[in-house]
Amino acid sequence: MNCKQVEPSLAAYCDGRLSGRERLDVAAHVAECARCASASEGLLRVREVLQGLPGLDPPAELTTALRILASRERVRRVSGAGFGSLFGRWALLAKMWADDMMRPVALPMAGGLISAMILFALLVVPMVDGRGVSNVRDVPTPLFTEASFVSMGPFGLNDDDYIVVDVTVGSGGRMVDYSTPSGQQWVNNPEVRKSVENALLFTVFNPGTKFFQPKAGKVRLTLRRSQIEVKG
Amino acid sequence: MTEQLETFEPQDGEDQFLLEGLRAGQESAYETLIQRFQQPVYNLVGRLLRDPSEACDVVQEVFLKIFRKVDAFRGESCLKTWIYRIAVNEAHNHCRWYGRHRRQELGLDDADEGRSYRNTLPSAVQSPFDCVLEQENHVLIEEALGRLNPSFREAVVLRDIEDLSYEEIAEVLQLPLGTVKSRILRGREALRKELERRLALAPAFRWTPQTVE
Numbered sequence: 411m412n413c414k415q416v417e418p419s420l421a422a423y424c425d426g427r428l429s430g431r432e433r434l435d436v437a438a439h440v441a442e443c444a445r446c447a448s449a450s451e452g453l454l455r456v457r458e459v460l461q462g463l464p465g466l467d468p469p470a471e472l473t474t475a476l477r478i479l480a481s482r483e484r485v486r487r488v489s490g491a492g493f494g495s496l497f498g499r500w501a502l503l504a505k506m507w508a509d510d511m512m513r514p515v516a517l518p519m520a521g522g523l524i525s526a527m528i529l530f531a532l533l534v535v536p537m538v539d540g541r542g543v544s545n546v547r548d549v550p551t552p553l554f555t556e557a558s559f560v561s562m563g564p565f566g567l568n569d570d571d572y573i574v575v576d577v578t579v580g581s582g583g584r585m586v587d588y589s590t591p592s593g594q595q596w597v598n599n600p601e602v603r604k605s606v607e608n609a610l611l612f613t614v615f616n617p618g619t620k621f622f623q624p625k626a627g628k629v630r631l632t633l634r635r636s637q638i639e640v641k642g
Numbered sequence: 643m644t645e646q647l648e649t650f651e652p653q654d655g656e657d658q659f660l661l662e663g664l665r666a667g668q669e670s671a672y673e674t675l676i677q678r679f680q681q682p683v684y685n686l687v688g689r690l691l692r693d694p695s696e697a698c699d700v701v702q703e704v705f706l707k708i709f710r711k712v713d714a715f716r717g718e719s720c721l722k723t724w725i726y727r728i729a730v731n732e733a734h735n736h737c738r739w740y741g742r743h744r745r746q747e748l749g750l751d752d753a754d755e756g757r758s759y760r761n762t763l764p765s766a767v768q769s770p771f772d773c774v775l776e777q778e779n780h781v782l783i784e785e786a787l788g789r790l791n792p793s794f795r796e797a798v799v800l801r802d803i804e805d806l807s808y809e810e811i812a813e814v815l816q817l818p819l820g821t822v823k824s825r826i827l828r829g830r831e832a833l834r835k836e837l838e839r840r841l842a843l844a845p846a847f848r849w850t851p852q853t854v855e
Contacts, residue, residue, distance in 0.1 A: 421827035425801075427808065452834040453827075459783055459837070460802035468684040472698045476680060476705055480672035483709040488667040 411439045416446055424453045555619045557627030563612025573606060573633040579615040581624040606633070657721040664712045675708070679722075682804065683729050689787065689799045690733040700736050704729045719813050726806070726814045730796055737792060786836040794829030801826050 416439045422428050423436045440447045489499075533553075557579040573596050580586040588610060596602040610631075618627035660678075663671025683704055688697040707728050715724055787795060800811045812822045 422823055453830045456830045456834050457802045466685045466688040468680055475702055476676050479705060484667050484672055
């Protein structure tokens with residue numbers, strides 16, 4: 411090996427990083443060549459000198475500053491000050507604020523709301539229903555009852571009579587007014603009409619009730635010779 | 643070229659434990675990190691900067707980056723190498739951005755600020771004359787080191803002062819192994835020439851073989 415070949419390997423040789431044949435070759439050249447031996451020695455000395463330099467001791471205030479820095483960063487990491495978690499923290503604050511505001515009134519509010527719903531279901535719904543026309547198929551509720559037929563006044567009908575009347579029953583259980591559905595022929599017959607009116611005047615009804623108080627209602631009567639159908 | 647490749651564990655259990663502690667925000671992990679790396683990082687940064695009094699600021703920047711980037715560290719290199727890389731980069735940035743302005747300022751501080759008083763105390767086994775001589779030598783060496791090209795200085799400091807392997811230096815500086823070897827060689831040669839020149843100017847200088855304590 412010549413000096414040019416050895417030169418790039420000198421530092422590695424001084425650091426003991428060459429192995430096997432190459433180390434032997436470089437060592438042999440260094441033993442022969444005074445220039446390379448001097449260079450190698452110089453490099454070794456430089457390394458020794460540098461290793462002999464005392465380490466720089468950090469000042470005490472640096473240690474303190476680093477501890478403060480670490481403390482801040484640790485808190486930041488634990489509390490999570492990332493951009494994403496910033497919104498999370500705001501959301502948490504808003505939730506806590508809302509909880510603090512709502513907790514004292516939560517129970518009364520819930521109680522009030524449930525009571526209002528029960529009252530609404532019991533009272534308001536049947537009221538709003540407002541059934542003007544009697545319908546026997548309706549399920550009777552204690553708060554709302556329809557007028558009903560009790561007994562018929564004395565009157566006679568011909569064989570072919572088929573009479574349908576809608577009777578408006580007053581709160582006293584007597585007829586207040588009546589009307590006839592369209593297509594009824596008997597209305598044009600004064601005799602039949604008179605006898606029907608007389609009979610209705612003496613007919614007794616059971617008035618409907620609204621909140622346990624009698625009220626006016628409507629009853630549809632179908633009169634035949636042999637039977638009376640009552641709706642309402 | 644055949645070389646004795648130094649093998650090292652990419653990341654040992656202790657480093658892993660420390661990293662997990664840092665990620666979990668454990669106080670003890672932060673304290674361990676500071677105790678373990680404060681002195682080496684300060685030593686490295688102090689040697690790389692021409693003005694060691696600025697080392698404190700840079701070291702704080704280094705540790706801030708370590709704390710902030712610990713989540714991004716995936717353990718592909720060992721913890722020490724990663725930290726040294728951050729330190730070298732920070733020192734490099736500091737020199738690049740602030741060096742020009744600082745150079746024009748006149749420092750009022752003592753040049754020895756940042757060194758422990760222990761380094762100035764006479765050793766019990768050395769005569770006062772030897773002690774002064776040694777101090778002079780150290781000052782000369784530091785000055786010579788400071789005059790080196792920054793690229794060579796980084797390589798030489800990492801190899802001869804921080805005692806990193808060639809592979810670790812390549813990883814820290816993110817350079818090919820051949821370039822690292824070349825820089826170490828050229829850095830040492832430049833330092834040798836600089837020291838010889840100063841030796842000629844300063845007769846008190848002499849080579850004193852020392853063992854590493």
